[in-house]
Amino acid sequence: MGYPKGTGPEFQVVYADEKVGNLRDLLGSRTNYDLWHVDQTFTPNTPGITFFWVLEVPASGGGDTAFTSLTAAYNALSPAFREGLHHLKLLHTSASVGEIARVGQERALKEAVKTEHPLVISHPVTKKPVLFVNPTIARQVVGYKPSESEMLLGFLHDHIRSLDFSCRVSWEKGTVVVWDQRTTAHSAVPDFKDGERRHMVRIISYGGQPQPL
Numbered sequence: 457m458g459y460p461k462g463t464g465p466e467f468q469v470v471y472a473d474e475k476v477g478n479l480r481d482l483l484g485s486r487t488n489y490d491l492w493h494v495d496q497t498f499t500p501n502t503p504g505i506t507f508f509w510v511l512e513v514p515a516s517g518g519g520d521t522a523f524t525s526l527t528a529a530y531n532a533l534s535p536a537f538r539e540g541l542h543h544l545k546l547l548h549t550s551a552s553v554g555e556i557a558r559v560g561q562e563r564a565l566k567e568a569v570k571t572e573h574p575l576v577i578s579h580p581v582t583k584k585p586v587l588f589v590n591p592t593i594a595r596q597v598v599g600y601k602p603s604e605s606e607m608l609l610g611f612l613h614d615h616i617r618s619l620d621f622s623c624r625v626s627w628e629k630g631t632v633v634v635w636d637q638r639t640t641a642h643s644a645v646p647d648f649k650d651g652e653r654r655h656m657v658r659i660i661s662y663g664g665q666p667q668p669l
C-alpha cells in the first residue's frame with residue numbers, strides 16, 4: 457500500500473505489474489483465488505464509504521472486482537438461525553490471510569492488531585441488520601472452540617458468496633465504484649495475465665465503531 461507522491465495517505469494505490477502485487481503468486485497454488493473481505497476491520501473504528509477507481513486495466517482483460525451484500529445475506533437466513541447469531545462476536549485481526557502470506561505467520565501474529573466486533577451489526581444510518589463477517593480478517597467466533605468456530609464461519613463464508621447477493625464489476629477507463637464497507641464485502645478477481653499492469657486508487661472514509669442490533 458502507498459499513495460502517489462505529492463498527494464497524501466488518504467489515497468491508497470492498489471497496483472500489480474510484473475514485479476509486485478500478483479495475488480496468485482502471493483497465495484500460492486490454490487483451486488480458486490476469491491478473497492472476500494471488508495477492508496481493515498481489525499481496529500475499533502471500521503471503514504465507511506469507499507471510492508475505488510481505475511487508472512489502468514490489464515491489457516488483455518480481467519482484473520474485475522466482485523461485491524456481495526451482507527444485508528441481503530442476513531435477510532436470507534431464517535429468523536430462528538439469525539437469533540443464534542445476534543449475541544456472537546468475531547475476533548478481527550490484522551494477521552489476515554494475505555498478511556500471513558506476505559510477511560509469514562510468526563511476524564504477522566506478533567505484530568497483529570486485534571479487536572472484537574458483533575457478528576450482526578446495525579447499520580448506523582439505515583439501522584438494518586448486517587451479517588458482519590470478514591473471511592480473511594475475522595476467522596474466530598469469540599468463546600467458541602476452534603472446530604465450532606470453523607463450522608459456523610465455514611457456512612457463513614460460503615453463504616455470502618452466493619450469486620443471490622453478489623455482483624461483479626468489469627473495470628473500464630473512467631469507472632468509479634462507491635460502496636459502503638459496513639454492508640458490503642468485496643473480492644479481487646486475479647485472473648489477468650502475469651506481468652500485466654493493473655493500477656487502481658481508492659479512498660476510504662472511517663465509519664465509526666460497529667454496533668450490535
Ligand SMILES: [Fe+2]
Nearest residue numbers: 493494495642
Ligand atoms: Fe479490499
